[in-house]
Amino acid sequence: MRTSVKILDAYIIKKFLSTFFFALGLIILIAIVFDISEKIDDFLEKKAPLESIIFDYYLNFIPYFANLFSPLFIFISVIFFTSKMASQTEIVAILSSGISFRRLLAPYMVVAAIIASLSFFLNGWVIPHSNETRLAFENTYIKNPYVLKTRNIHRQINPGQFIYFESYNTLDDIGYRFSYEKFDNGKLLYKMNAERLVWDTVKTVWRAETFTIREIDGMKEKLRIGVALDTTFSFYPEEFNRRENNIQTMDMNELETYIQDKKMRGAEGLQFDEVEKYRRSSFPFATFILTIIGVSLSSRKVRGGIGLQIGAGILLSFTYIMFMQVSTTFATNGNFPAIIAVWIPNIVYALVAVILMRNAPK
Template structure:
């Protein structure tokens, strides 16, 4: 058997098994999702066209890409274990091909899947999320009444605002202050018990407000019951919803994160997690395929079942490490970059070790 034939044979198996597994898992996911949400579809009047094209078509793209690395891992273990049990791997190796050379068609297949996954994550899925999330908000999700506490923002250099409590759905908040600095010196401070945005006039309304002008000759105080005014910020800039970030392609997301850093957003780690996971998760495919081939190319007493069990154990461990590190980043001071790449680095070391002890 010529080397070119072996490459095509393994590559066809690799891609074929992956896409078949992907289709089967997504079909099962869709069946369960329909059974759970069919009542919402009917009672809220979603049309068949909206369900199919706005929701499930984008559902397939989003969740298919999210679980690509895991599905590649499982499918690679499955078909490589079959080749091993049929002694095809042994025949290839004893025929003079090195284990390193055997990895070539796997590498080609992995690069194809990884590149497609990254392009989807960075550019296609943000667009598809617009339709999917709009459908979910319209027919599935109930308004959560999300609130944000202790919001601090720098609107522009020297202009700082604070809100003790802000509701982005109602565009209103309590205990609002607006401070203006000249260098390190405070020159004015506006305080209000309640602030709300008037969508008709596109103005902010302040209730029970106080404005203190701090001057060298003495402070000047202005007190009033109600004030309609214009500020250099919009309601969505105070607390951008996380789902709106998932609708931005990567170049736009990078610009958004830069602006949020200037404003001092408390959710900056969540935005950075969204940015870094678009590369870290697809790249995990490379590492998991290396582990899968190294594990399943060895004949074991337990056969294919043991290889699959070992693979699933590693897969669950990887997801566990990933989720724990993300939690530390979201709720602690761990860098989002480190949170998403540390699991990849750890499992890359595991993959290299397994590769070195795999049959040559």
Template sequence: MLPILDRYLIRKFLGTFFFILAIVMAISVVFDVSERIDDFLESNATFWEIITVYYGNFVLYYGNLFSHLLIFITVIIFTSKLAQQSELISILAGGVSFNRLLRPYFISATILVIIALLLNHFVLPMSNKARIDFHVEHLWNSFKIRENNLHREIEPGVIAFAESINLEYNTAYRFSIEKWEDGKISEKIITDRAIFNPEDSSWTLRYVTHRKFFEDGEESLRREISLDTLIPVVPKDFGERPEIAATLGYNELNEYIEKEKLKGSDQVVFFEIEKHQRTSYPLATYILTLIGVSIASRKARGGIGLHIAMGFVIILIYIFVMKVSTVAATNAGVNPLISVWIPNIVFLILAILLYSKAQK
């Protein structure tokens, strides 16, 4: 049985957190409804589907996504209130050490971390699939691949290139396939236009140039106006919505990353970031909890307002560092594992410094 002090602080922690979470999610839903009301009216989604499928999963996803930041605000608010009412001073003066005071905070944080980890790795992928399926069916326009000069390794040593893809017409422009053996190109097929036939998964190539390269340096050249062939790739393989990462379970995500690496996909980094964030975000709760207690436990002349302002400044800095590190992974080639954990490492150092100066 936990001591009275622990039960009191845990009740304060969890009660304040879920109250703030409910308020933030209610406000988020109101803003989202006002933004999407026209889309809902134009879609064929029923009111029940909008409430249960869309907003049920909307609250689950965004509530969990920002939970570690809301936990930080929670700690700031209720700890600052305890400090302003001199309750913390009484507790510390009564012989309770600051380290002992942290115990109920970290018990509460652990409960929320476990919930977040279970949601991230097991529950949310299914929830996100339902939410994104709703988007695809009722809200999103048809998916378009806007990138140019795309390439995929469709088989070991076989690489497909496309200057551009039009999914609406299942057509790849300036399409080519290269076959490589022992580091040398052995065959290349170039076509002005390749049309995918969904009925039998075949491709129709228009204005084809077929070149073969031999070991003696000779090559053969053949041209055809039209050629029907089977190629183990479909147009959508050249581009996926990044949101699909959120619909994959842990094992599925690992398998998908390995498959995309074999294809030479430049989208791999987004999926690796998603994989690592599922663990790094919940564990940031411990760091932000320590920062929150260290800041708010000291009675300040500015009161709760000053502590909340400091909390929001720290959150903004955390989000900024998180965004910069993510961009470093996607655009500068930084390892996704390192980039995802950089914000936690930076703020762990800050947490230790603030803890050393906290009111003991």
């Protein structure tokens, strides 16, 4: 009996992995063909080297795309080969031999655990660094030069230290109508105003132009006026040049440091960063939920054949993905906590998985 169970486990694991990697490989190949047809004009127009297209872009595009759609194709793979087993009465024979449905789930969960662990590692540490190369290629050969003219920037750069720009041009790294204030226990100690703050790429310092400085010490105040002054601050041009997708290039450790730094500075847009942080852990967890739902749905033999089960499975998986998108929108555009918004789809569909598992054939 034990030997036959081990053979069954190996059979299911082999079927699961082979179906999953075949389906994923096929869709990646199709996606690359469509992507090339869409971007071929950009490659030719900007004379992108073939070596860079292959190794810098597509070699890093594959893990990103594969990980992005892995839960969906895990679900489709489970539905496909399990419903095929059910239609051939293999599931009925397995359950009739005394093997429980939960025991039948064991090899599925082993594969789900392997893929989820791999997905978590890729999401947290491998893909962010591959994204750095991929996005650098896109910014060079596909997208237009990134120019951002931000207005009314307020930031805390250190405890008690605040900066303000009326506007900032990322192309030239020049800020206009700049002010810097330093407080101690709510009392203003130092204030600088400058018509322009320019980043000196040679000296790697900021140059304040047409500036005034006020230094306050109790009842005493010093005033200094000048044309130009080289100085340093606890912020750099890169902080204003970041695109929204730059957090995709940070691994989990870098992202956590970045979020804590933004919290300290009182910077805006923290919701997007926190959604990305929690999404990296919730996304792999979806593998377990979709696997249980897939087995529970497809283990029963139905008259409509496997097409009906695959169709129902795809519909359910797309509603899951849509639910994930809608819930994260609440976090990014509202005051909904990011961790709750990101994990709500998993919680809801985990309950669905439990209900389906209880109603699965015994």
